[in-house]
Amino acid sequence: MATAVLDLDLVNLPASISGLNTYKEAYILIRYNGHPIGRTYVPLQNGTIEMNDCYERMLAATSETRKLTWLKEYLNYDIRNTIDSKPIKVTIAICTRDRTEDLRRCLDSLINLPDDGQEIIVIDNAPKTSDTKNLVSSYSTVRYVLEQNPGLNNARNRALQEAKHEIVAFTDDDAVPEKNWLRAIIKNFNNPLVYCVTGLVMPLELETEAQEAFERYSPFNKGFWRTIHSNKTRSPLATGQVGAGANMALRKDVYEKVGWFDETLDAGTPTCSGGDHEMFTRILAAGYHIVYEPDALSWHRHRRSWKELCDxxxxxxxxxxxxxxxxxxxxxxxxxxxxxxxxxxxxxSRILLKSLLNKPNSHPKELILSELKGCLRGPFAYFVSRKRVKRSKNIALSAYGFHQSNHSNT
Incomplete structure (x- = not known):
């Protein structure tokens, strides 16, 4: 049976929740006056949650974050408001390839954000069909951009080039940012040292075994504490807890400070992923800050099939x-x-050993072995990708030179 995903606020809880007969348990995002402060799993009894037991579990899961959030509200204190700021406008960028069902859901959420003068662009990366272009044409406030060079980082670079505003907020096409998402991001750019903001990512649904396994094995959630990362607080190489590209925003001029996204990395290349974290490393190494902001919440649809999960x-x-x-x-x-x-x-190794010994709450061996196989492939994949990018650039330069030569002879 599946897991119900619920969103509950401690200051406005119902007496009970029923009608969840198709679920075995509930995964609850816990809020305090709208602020995400924790999460917990709660078992269901005949499709019903009795709030007394649930309330105790929610309190136990949010002991520290709840107290701090309450104190900040009581004192009316927000460190993000202590730095002089000017109005900031944002370009929202969705990099996508042939996933119109997900993209439609994402765009529907974005066009319902409060209007703070943001623009929305869709970067269609090496599409096989015109379906994405046709979908975007039905949204009058969304701009379509075609990027023929395959690779997520090529699409991200194109977004930085196309953006009209000083901040570029990236969301995955299979994510659903909530209404306060953009404003929560913007607040953190009041400090000029902040060059990147990442946000909390929660599961949109846990309807299949694969989605449940992903959320337990490799969740996007990096916690519920607002955290300022710098090269003084962590090694720039260790960016696993900084955030994820599914929910990140950058200053448009980041390429002038640390360079463009590396085209050899991430989806659409032999390396499969890693492009967001490579950029995180360069930002931190250059002395800039990355803020992880849990209030910038987005809901992600995990892969539904087991094969998709293993891949x-x-x-x-x-x-x-x-x-x-x-x-x-x-x-x-x-x-x-x-x-x-x-x-x-x-x-x-410890996760694998626990699984081999069939210990309680161990992860599926197939997932662990899939990850290890990927690790072994990684170095070779990087060199293959690097060679392809170099070849592609040489072809482009040759074509440009040929064009220039012909032009000069006319």
Whole structure:
């Protein structure tokens, strides 16, 4: 049976919740006066949640965050308002490829955001059909941009080029940002040292075994504490807890400070993922800050089938070790050997052993092995991707030179 996803606020709880007969348990996002402060699982009895037991579980899961949130509200204190600011406008960018069902849901949420002068652009990355273009044409306030060079990071770079405003907020096409998402992001750019803001990502649904397994094995959720990351608080190479590209915003001029997104990395290339975290590393290494803001909440539709899940986890393994290889080859960062060792010995090997011994609450062996296979593939995938990008650029330069030569002879 599936897991119901519920969104409950401690200051406005119903007496009970019923009608959940098709679910075995509930996954609850816990809020306090609208602020996300925690999450918990609650078992269901005949499709019903009795709020007395649920309330105790919610309190136990949010002890520290609840107290701090209450204190901030009582004192009317928000550190994000203590720095002088000017109005900031944002370009929202959705990079997509042939997923119109997801994209429609995402766009429907974005056009219902409060109007703060933002623009919305869809970057259609090397599409096989015109379905995305046709869908976007039905939204009068959304701009369509075609990017023929395949790869998520090529699409992200195109978004930075096309954006009219100083902040570019990226959301995945299979995500649904909620109404306060953009305003929660903007508040954190009042500090000029902040060059990136990431947000909380929660599961939109947990209707299949694959979606449940993903949320337990590799969730996007990075916690419920607002956190300022810098090279003084963490190694720029260790960005696993910084956030995810599914919910991130950057200053448009980030490419002038640290460079463009690396085209050899992420979806649409042999490396499968890692492009967002490579950018996080360069931002931190350059001395800028990244803020993780839980109030900037988005709901993500995880992959529904088991095969899609295994492919995704495999791709994460490929991406991490491609990223390590990139850091080593391009920047001489030998610290990646320590990270790889720590990740395998302190995390992956223990998770695998627990699964092999069939310990309670262990993860499926198939997922763990998929990730490990991806890790082994990662270094080779990086060099393959690097070679392809170089070849593509050479072809483009040759074509440009040919065009210029012909033009000069006319």
């Amino acid at each position: 995704t986890i495999y791709g994460y393994g490929v991406g991490v070790y491609s990223l390590f290889t990139c850091h080593l080859v391009r920047r001489g960062e030998f610290g990646v050997f320590k990270l790889a060792y720590q990740w395998f010995w302190l995390s992956q």
